[in-house]
Amino acid sequence: MAQYNLTINGKSLNVDVDPSTPMLWVLRDHLDLVGTKFGCGIAQCGACTIHLNGNAVRSCQLPVSAAENTEITTIEGISENGDHPVQKAWLEHDVPQCGYCQAGQIMSATALLKSNPSPSDEDIDNAMNGNICRCGTYTRIKAAIKTAAKSA
Amino acid sequence: MTLIDKKLNRRSFLKVSTLAGGGMMLSFSWLAGCKPTPEQVLTMPKEWFEINSYIKIGENGAVTLFNPNPEFGSNVKTSLPMLLAEELDVDWKNVFVEQADFYPKRFERQFTGGSQGIRSGWVPLRTAGATARQLLVNAAAQTWNVPATEITTNTGYLEHKGSGNRAGYGEVASLAGTLEAPDPETVKLKDISEFKIIGNSKKNVDGSKIVTGKPMYAMDHKVEGMKYAAIVHPPAFGMKIKSFDEASVTSLPGIQDVFSIKLFKEGFERHAFDTTTFPEIIAIVGNSTWEVMQAKKALKADWEIAPESNFKMSGWGPDVSEVKVPSGLENSSTHSEKMxxxxxxxxNILRKDGDPEGAFKKASRVIERTYTAPFLAHNPMEPINCFADVKGDKAIIYGPSQIPDFIHGTVANSLGLEKENVQINLARMGGGFGRRAYSHHLTEAALISQRIQAPxxxxxxxxDDMTAGVYRPTYSATYRAALDENNNLLALHVKAGGIPESPIHANRFPAGAIDNYxxxxxxxxxxxxxxxxxxPRSNFIAGAEQSFLDELAEEMGKDPIEFRLELLKRAETNPVGKDNDYDPKRYAGVLELVRDKSNWSNVPNGISRGVSAYFCHNSYVAEVVDVSIKDNQPVVENVYAAVDCGIVVNPDAAANMGEGAIIDGIGNAFYGEMAFENGAPTKRNFDxxxxxxxxxxxxKIEVHFVDNKEDPTGLGEPLFPPVFAALGNSLYKxxxxxLYDQPFQPQLIDMKNLRM
Structure with a gap:
């Protein structure tokens, strides 16, 4: 076990965990930030996507020991009132079905729009292909990303 | 207003002293939509008054509606309360929706599966809304001392024109909550023309929680003092635990205990939905998910071949049956050979019309094709999990279950507790697709908690999730058609089976449309x-049947839609045999609609097009799939779906469900496959x-609904089966x-120089 000081959603937080613990479980079990979801544990589904210094990463593959001195943002931290343009677009298009993958989808989408404010269909496919939606909301996600791109 | 013969179970309209839930899971209908200005929205009331099982009203007129059914993504949590709100006659923006816990004393059918949520709730939930409205009217009549028949309601308000009295629901809710509930058989329901909420799209009531990452799933649940558990199950079907070395994990950091649990007591008569692959598994308990998952990898365990076993099963129909679990380590290659x-x-003959043997003898030409599909894993995005807190003689379970009623007795029996002392609370599920109809995980978590006497x-x-079984079976179907010298269809023969069940629905189309069948x-x-x-079953047989009809139409020189319509015309005007369980007119209706919406005969340049139609879960669906070829591989461009599921309660959410089913079908047709080597699943994760x-x-996906006034039927499933053949038929073009064997993708990779 070791002490780590982490910056998550702009707050400084301390945890005492094994250095190999992935950020996914630090967030979920130790910091009660459960919006970041467990899906596969091998970076194949994207449900656990968070931002590390603004880039979308799979938190199931990010050990806590590599997260010190970085800025981490989770679904709980992308806006104060749930009114990020991507969140608003998700509601406008009524995207979710079961909803489980959507936090990861939104984290990938927000990272995409930050680096590419008006993505093409191909850009969206490339940026989002790591995020599985088992319910099949892909066409709505694409439409929502385009709406968010217009309003941002 | 119409009076409907409801034959309802009365318990839904009775009040029970303890409220289910407790205000923890409120969802605000307006949060999901455009945010209204504060004066438009009612704040939380100081006090709630319970009107019936489904409805409570605050003194300020705010309304809480309980969604009785488990939510796994089909949006029942929004659309079932819409049925209540319609007849209660309230403003949707003043509605709070609360997920009901499993509470059989209050609710009748807490079951998500078989596409029956809306269909089964259609009359009971509207009646619950209407009886609640009547109670409010009766309360106003008593307060104003006027006849109840002279009182009208309008979106949350009561009015008596004669006396000039007007009041919000909240003002009489306290009194209404004390009055005798009217007999539901005497309560009138609205005429379709009077609907204000049904048929108007409402946003997912949990939308804002989902996009902000609020805890909603069992996976997110946590209480003080809670422990975490991982499981280890045998590596292959046909194997069981021989032994395991506790010392290999108990000294690892954060690990508290390791033990095995047996899911069923000796001789227990299992319910039909008690399906579980491994009736004994190993549990590792510790302080965090990561620590128990690490210990899982370190656990030293030995496995052995399980001998043939038997158990008694009941709960599905009146009979108790003896179920045999054969011994052996199975292989996909052997499965294929046996099939x-x-x-x-x-x-076994399931249906026979006319003289099919004679017709085949007379035929100038016989076309025979065999179709296969592999086992499929459900793979819901939220892996199987469950929270349980068992202390003494009481158990609280918070878990993802499509049908808590079917596991309730099993959990109680395995724990040695009374059913009344086992409370199951319903978490939102991260997908289900049928997998969570089998709720063995509730028993597993409960037994672990009982053992450690902690949550x-x-x-x-x-x-674990992908290799623990409960798969879609593998199937094979052989279709034969007898044609005369003029290419007239003389007979059709289908022989289909699978491991371990047959996919045949013998009385469905094209039965009834062919003389010799x-x-x-x-x-x-x-x-x-x-x-x-x-x-189930439809998800395979539709693809086989509709691919065969497509090939048959081509052999007969007919347009594939025209050919189907001709068969349906025959089934409508002069049906063959009895018990045909589809309506040929409605079936033809979706084919005509999809022909129109896809502009069927006007195929765009560079597009290849296929069609398919199917009836299941009481609904009719036809689909057209357009593909193009890019980089020598097919790309699905457009899908057009025409759906007849009666009245559509929540149209945009219904379209979303349809789009998802189509994408699900395309994915499984191209890629879906689970295989076995020596009993072990060959695929373990999404890599x-x-x-x-x-x-x-x-x-692009367009979902078009037939506009009719039929009572609602299934929706979550019916758009799934037709897409396999619509895709296959377009890929042929x-x-x-x-393509006769699923999945399609491996065969396409091998193809060179695709057309176009």
Whole structure:
């Protein structure tokens, strides 16, 4: 076990965990930030996507020991009132079905729009292909990303 | 207003002293939509008054509606309360929706599966809304001392024109809550023309919680002092635990205990939905998910071949049956060989019209084709998990279950507790697709908690989830058609089976449309567990049947839609045989609608097009799939669907569900496959089990609903089965090759120089 000081959603937080613990479980079990979801544990589904210094990463593959001195943002931290343009677009298009993958989808989408404010269909496919939606909301996600791109 | 023969169970309209839930899970209908200004929205009331099982009203007129059914993504949590709100006659923006817990004393059918949520709730939930409205009217009549019949309601207000009295629901809710509930049989329901909420799209009531990452799933649940548990199950079907070395994990950091649990007591008569692959598993308990998952990898365990076993099963129909679990380590290659034997071996006759044998003898030409599909894993995004807190003689379970009623007795029996002392609370589920109809995980978590006498959250890894069974079966179907010298269809013969069940629905189309018709079924026993998977059986047989009809139409020189319409005309005007369980007119209606919406005969340049139609879960669906070829591989461009599911309660959410079913179908048709080597599943996670991804989804999907006034029927499943053949038939047009075996993708990769 070791002490780590982490910056998550702009707050400084301390945890005492094994250095190999992935950020996914630090967030979920130790910091009660459960919006970041467990899906596969091998970076194949994207449900656990968070931002590390603004880039979308799979938190199931990010050990806590590599997260010190970085800025981490989770679904709980992308806006104060749930009114990020991507969140608003998700509601406008009524995207979710079961909803489980959507936090990861939104984290990938927000990272995409930050680096590419008006993505093409191909850009969206490339940026989002790591995020599985088992319910099949892909066409709505694409439409929502385009709406968010217009309003941002 | 119409009076409907409801034959309802009265318990839904009675009040029970303790409220389910407790205000923890409120969802605000308006949060999901445009945010209204504060004066438009009612704040939380100071006090709630319970009107009936489904409805409570605050003194300020705010309304809480309980969604009785488990939510796994089909949006019942929004659309079922819409039925209540319609007849209660309230403003949707003043509605709070609360997820009901499993509470059989209050609610009748807490069941998500078989596409029956809206269909089964259609009369009972509207009646619950209407009886509540009547109670409010009666309360106003008593208060104003006027006849109840003279009082009208309008979106949350009561009015008596004669006396000039007017009041909000909240003002009489306290009194209404004390009055005798009216007999539901005497309460009138609105005429369709009077609907204000039904038929108007409402946003998902949990939308804002989902996009902000609020805890909603069992996976997110946590209480003070909670422990975490991982499980280890045998590596293959047909194996069981021999021994395990506790010392290999108990000294690891954060690990508290390791032990095995047996799911069923000796001699327990299992319910039909008690399907579980491994009745004994190993549990590792510790302080965090990561620590128990690490210990899982370190655990030293030995496995052995399980001998043949038997158990008694009941709960599905009146009979108790003896179920045999054969011994052995099975292989997919052997499965294929055994299934292929049935191409020539006879099956059990399920339906016979006319003289099919004679017709085949007379035929100038016989076309025979065999279709196969593999086992499929459900792979819901939220892996199997469950929270349980068992102390003394009481158990609280918070878990993802499509049908808590079916596991309730089993959990109680395994714990040795009274059913009344086992409370199951319903978490939102991260997908289900049939998998969570089998709720063995509730028993597992409960037994672990009972053993450690502490609250616990048990979490399967993705590998546990994917390799623990309860799959869609593998199937094979052989279709034969007899044609005369003028290419007239003389007879049709289908023989289909699977491991371990047959996919045949013998009385469905094209039965009833062909003079000489023979349907045979067969099954091969196996120890691989299977269960309902979105549109069970239909999800295979539709693809086989509709691919064969497509090929048959081509052989007969007919347009594939015209050919189907001709058959349906025959079934409508002069049906063959009895018990045809579809309405040929409604079936034809969706084909005509999809022909119109896709502009069927006007195929765009560079597009290849296929069609398919199917009836299941009381609904009719026809689909057209357009593909193009890019970089020598097919790309799904457009999908057009025409759906007849009666009245559509929540149209945009219904379209979303349809789009998802289509994408699900395309994904499984191209990539879906689970295989076995020596009993072990060959795929364990998404690196090898290929799921459809963003770039592979269709560019455009249009879902069109037939506009009619029929009572609502199924929706979550019926759009899934037709897409397999619509895709296969379009791929044939694009590639020149008929695809008979799913998944399609491996065969397409091998193809060179695709057409176009």
């Amino acid at each position: 292929a034997e049935y191409i020539t071996k006879p099956g 616990v959250k048990m979490v399967y890894t993705r590998e 023979l349907a045979e079924g067969w099954q091969i026993e196996s120890n691989i567990t299977i269960g309902a998977f979105r549109a 090898t089990y290929r799921m459809i991804r963003h770039s592979e989804a269709p560019k 694009a590639t020149g090759k008929r």
